[in-house]
Amino acid sequence: MERRTFMSAVVVAGASLGLAACADPVRGAAKAAGMAAPSPSVPPSAAPSPSPSPPPVTPSPPPAPAPPTVTKVRLPPGVLTGLPTTEPVLAWTVDDGSDSEVVRLYADFARTSGTRLTFFLNGCYPGWTDHAELLKPLVASGQVQLGNHTWSHADLTRLGDADIVAELQRNHDFIVSTFGVDPRPYYRPPYGYRNARTDAAAASIGYTSPVMWYGSLADSGLRTDQEILDLAHQWFLPAHIVIGHLNHLPVTRVFPQLRQLVADRGLTAVTLDDVFSR
Numbered sequence: 001m002e003r004r005t006f007m008s009a010v011v012v013a014g015a016s017l018g019l020a021a022c023a024d025p026v027r028g029a030a031k032a033a034g035m036a037a038p039s040p041s042v043p044p045s046a047a048p049s050p051s052p053s054p055p056p057v058t059p060s061p062p063p064a065p066a067p068p069t070v071t072k073v074r075l076p077p078g079v080l081t082g083l084p085t086t087e088p089v090l091a092w093t094v095d096d097g098s099d100s101e102v103v104r105l106y107a108d109f110a111r112t113s114g115t116r117l118t119f120f121l122n123g124c125y126p127g128w129t130d131h132a133e134l135l136k137p138l139v140a141s142g143q144v145q146l147g148n149h150t151w152s153h154a155d156l157t158r159l160g161d162a163d164i165v166a167e168l169q170r171n172h173d174f175i176v177s178t179f180g181v182d183p184r185p186y187y188r189p190p191y192g193y194r195n196a197r198t199d200a201a202a203a204s205i206g207y208t209s210p211v212m213w214y215g216s217l218a219d220s221g222l223r224t225d226q227e228i229l230d231l232a233h234q235w236f237l238p239a240h241i242v243i244g245h246l247n248h249l250p251v252t253r254v255f256p257q258l259r260q261l262v263a264d265r266g267l268t269a270v271t272l273d274d275v276f277s278r
């Protein structure tokens with residue numbers, strides 16, 4: 001892959017680092033342990049009506065799509081920036097989750113469209129707990145894969161080794177206890193900031209595959225619908241790992257166009273587990 005193109009991808013990603021940090025970093029764990037989402041208040045009008053009403057019709061969920069027929073390749077050691085395959089597959093990866101509603105809408109997009117996605121989540125954001133029940137069947141079927149993005153979106157290069165481990169371990173424990181899956185060996189260093197030291201600290205607890213990207217929707221900050229579509233046209237290409245974010249609503253308004261773009265280009269969106277044998 002041409003280095004200049006990769007660098008421009010990094011610049012696109014790096015141009016929008018205005019992500020609000022979680023208010024609950026690992027070092028504040030004890031203080032935050034009692035934090036709970038406020039329970040919704042029920043307005044009086046929502047009280048049960050005395051008149052009988054028919055039971056709500058629960059639409060049966062669409063069947064989980066079968067995994068795509070992709071010839072798996074052995075997971076190479078070290079950093080991933082693309083998919084080492086000649087097949088027309090795209091790793092559509094999505095990070096953070098600072099807006100709970102965007103988490104819900106992305107999960108619902110996956111559920112209704114069958115699109116296979118990899119979420120690199122920060123457990124400090126309430127959306128992952130708010131919408132765990134919606135996500136669980138998608139995760140269990142393998143349609144949505146979960147990767148570790150640290151608990152509080154920490155710049156690992158500014159942390160000591162013990163704090164790097166703590167950030168990854170706390171998020172790991174959250175993912176295991178909430179969703180029942182083990183994200184290892186895949187993690188994404190927040191902002192893409194990593195070096196040999198952070199790689200080694202992460203690897204000490206089994207996170208041996210830092211997942212970078214080769215193209216970005218640049219929506220960690222607020223973008224217009226059209227900007228996101230333009231970047232998708234630029235980067236939704238075979239064997240690419242593309243990064244998006246669960247932080248702002250515009251991407252959720254262009255899901256139909258993004259899905260159509262994948263189809264028009266003859267691509268199949270895949271998870272990392274669809275491509276790599278461990």
Ligand SMILES: [Zn+2]
Pocket residue numbers: 095096149153190191
């Ligand atoms: Zn991030």
